[in-house]
Amino acid sequence: MCEYLHSVTLQEEKCRGCTDCIKRCPTEAIRVRNGKAKIINERCIDCGLCIRVCRNHAKKAVTDTLDSLLEFKYKVAIPAPTLYSQFKDILDVNLILTGLKKLGFDEVYEVARGAEIVTAASRKLLENKTLPKPIISSACPVIIRFIQIRFPELINHILPIISPMEVAAREVKANLVKKGINEKDIGVFFISPCAAKVTNVRNPIGFDQSSVDKVLSIKDVYMKLVPILKTIDRVETLRQSSNNGIGWAISGGEGKFLGIENYIAVDGIENVNKILEKVENGKLKDVDFIEGLACHGGCLGGPLTVENSFVAKNHLEKILRYSVKVKKQDNQDMINSDLNLTWSNPIISKPVMTLDQDMEKAIKKLEELERIYDSLPQIDCGSCGAPNCRALAEDIVRDNANIEDCIFMLRQKVREMAEDMVNLSRKLPPAFRKNDD
Amino acid sequence: MKLSFNVDGDEFTLAGESSSQVKKVLKQLGVPSEVIRKIAIAMYEAEINMVIHANGGTIDVDITPEKVYIVLKDTGPGIPDIDLAMQEGYSTASEKVRELGFGAGMGLPNMKKYSDGLEITSEVGKGTTVEITVYI
Ligand code: SF4
Numbered sequence: 001m002c003e004y005l006h007s008v009t010l011q012e013e014k015c016r017g018c019t020d021c022i023k024r025c026p027t028e029a030i031r032v033r034n035g036k037a038k039i040i041n042e043r044c045i046d047c048g049l050c051i052r053v054c055r056n057h058a059k060k061a062v063t064d065t066l067d068s069l070l071e072f073k074y075k076v077a078i079p080a081p082t083l084y085s086q087f088k089d090i091l092d093v094n095l096i097l098t099g100l101k102k103l104g105f106d107e108v109y110e111v112a113r114g115a116e117i118v119t120a121a122s123r124k125l126l127e128n129k130t131l132p133k134p135i136i137s138s139a140c141p142v143i144i145r146f147i148q149i150r151f152p153e154l155i156n157h158i159l160p161i162i163s164p165m166e167v168a169a170r171e172v173k174a175n176l177v178k179k180g181i182n183e184k185d186i187g188v189f190f191i192s193p194c195a196a197k198v199t200n201v202r203n204p205i206g207f208d209q210s211s212v213d214k215v216l217s218i219k220d221v222y223m224k225l226v227p228i229l230k231t232i233d234r235v236e237t238l239r240q241s242s243n244n245g246i247g248w249a250i251s252g253g254e255g256k257f258l259g260i261e262n263y264i265a266v267d268g269i270e271n272v273n274k275i276l277e278k279v280e281n282g283k284l285k286d287v288d289f290i291e292g293l294a295c296h297g298g299c300l301g302g303p304l305t306v307e308n309s310f311v312a313k314n315h316l317e318k319i320l321r322y323s324v325k326v327k328k329q330d331n332q333d334m335i336n337s338d339l340n341l342t343w344s345n346p347i348i349s350k351p352v353m354t355l356d357q358d359m360e361k362a363i364k365k366l367e368e369l370e371r372i373y374d375s376l377p378q379i380d381c382g383s384c385g386a387p388n389c390r391a392l393a394e395d396i397v398r399d400n401a402n403i404e405d406c407i408f409m410l411r412q413k414v415r416e417m418a419e420d421m422v423n424l425s426r427k428l429p430p431a432f433r434k435n436d437d
Numbered sequence: 438m439k440l441s442f443n444v445d446g447d448e449f450t451l452a453g454e455s456s457s458q459v460k461k462v463l464k465q466l467g468v469p470s471e472v473i474r475k476i477a478i479a480m481y482e483a484e485i486n487m488v489i490h491a492n493g494g495t496i497d498v499d500i501t502p503e504k505v506y507i508v509l510k511d512t513g514p515g516i517p518d519i520d521l522a523m524q525e526g527y528s529t530a531s532e533k534v535r536e537l538g539f540g541a542g543m544g545l546p547n548m549k550k551y552s553d554g555l556e557i558t559s560e561v562g563k564g565t566t567v568e569i570t571v572y573i
Contacts, residue, residue, distance in 0.1 A: 153470035277457065282478040282547070354467035359502040359573075362466045363438045394465075
């Protein structure tokens with residue numbers, strides 16, 4: 001398996017080579033080369049920001065398609081709670097879950113239920129107080145990758161627990177195998193608001209192999225589900241989750257359900273960056289827990305959703321209120337999972353920002369970088385294909401660009417050459433020179 | 438490799454920018470993360486102190502493969518009794534500054550805790566120089 005693999009990709013024919021995405025990418029992972037945006041694989045954390053900012057819709061998240069249902073005999077849907085928020089006027093989650101069965105799934109297991117199991121396990125982990133404070137939630141895969149690249153010294157703050165999606169997949173598979181179904185025949189399909197989850201399923205962090213077989217986007221499923229929902233005449237009672245698990249989709253939901261009072265819920269990758277900086281400076285030791293989600297509005301703002309995140313939040317809150325009315329109890333006491341939810345592999349840092357393995361050489365390169373940066377116009381125009389002048393200087397010392405990629409530097413060079421040529425053209429061989437030459 | 442910064446004393450919100458940049462540089466140089474963390478905490482503390490007490494100043498950073506050496510110089514009021522200032526909980530911060538979360542009396546003790554060498558020279562009325570060394 002190759003080490004870096006991403007869901008977020010470019011559709012070349014749509015890309016016009018503008019600077020929108022290169023300037024917004026939180027890890028400076030995009031360059032424009034030959035008129036097209038190019039993602040530097042090692043740096044991309046699949047946040048999906050570039051998908052959102054591209055005006056030509058040239059970036060997309062590659063997910064599995066509904067056709068892949070045909071690959072398995074026994075098909076299980078594990079929907080993210082965000083799915084529930086996408087349908088206007090549907091308050092009963094059971095309707096959506098029944099719809100999924102009509103769509104072709106043999107079984108449905110809610111990721112919201114997985115979230116509740118994760119919460120129970122997290123509580124236990126938090127009790128033994130060995131983790132350094134503040135503890136950082138591991139719920140958002142983008143944030144974990146971001147920490148690996150940008151804040152490696154905070155890796156040991158991350159709550160070492162697998163995600164609700166993974167728990168749901170493992171739990172449902174274990175249950176089905178117990179019932180006598182052959183594991184090879186089971187296909188677990190995660191219905192996802194998130195591009196990074198696709199990457200995480202193929203290339204997990206913290207363990208070797210994901211129990212999720214395919215990842216479908218909420219968008220694709222939504223399109224198929226809407227007409228089906230209209231035809232349902234008998235709603236099955238399939239919901240197992242309580243409001244707590246569903247609440248995870250909203251920023252702050254995890255911390256609230258954990259029962260921690262002293263926590264920070266922060267959404268939007270640039271906001272998370274600021275908070276992690278503070279942790280790095282030792283300034284948030286008085287905080288117990290940080291729930292950082294890369295998308296604005298949490299998972300409801302994921303790049304694979306259809307509804308506006310603010311509207312989705314309103315819908316989800318309606319669902320939560322409705323559930324209270326129909327007395328759906330918090331069933332966290334019933335959680336009796338014998339699954340091991342902690343990570344089996346350590347999270348390693350990914351020093352992709354490092355200029356050279358050898359520090360002496362790195363220092364030389366950095367000095368060169370500073371020198372080049374000083375000579376550049378420092379207006380961050382982006383015409384060179386790098387997000388800013390400093391990034392171009394960095395690309396140059398990494399041998400990935402030339403100083404003439406800067407149009408201002410090029411112009412200056414051309415001008416110097418032109419002046420040289422004019423001067424040269426004035427020169428005559430001695431035999432033709434007049435006295436006053 | 439040498440870096441220099443001017444720290445503006447009028448802007449609380451800008452305090453910490455130099456430490457932020459130094460952190461970025463150290464990551465580019467591949468300095469181990471535990472070391473970066475020590476430097477981040479010690480230097481941030483020192484930078485904030487400089488803003489609170491001395492209306493800013495200058496910071497010089499010298500990075501070699503063996504160590505990071507940081508000198509923070511200001512022309513502020515100086516520290517009358519350095520030993521006293523090193524005690525945990527000792528603070529000269531005004532009410533306003535404390536409200537902002539600074540000046541809990543952990544500044545100098547924290548700097549000492551997270552650096553391998555801490556040298557403070559100060560003259561009342563003239564200014565303070567703080568030298569922080571962290572070995573890589
Ligand atoms: S997905 Fe995020 S990290 Fe990856 S290239 Fe796009 S903006 Fe950058």
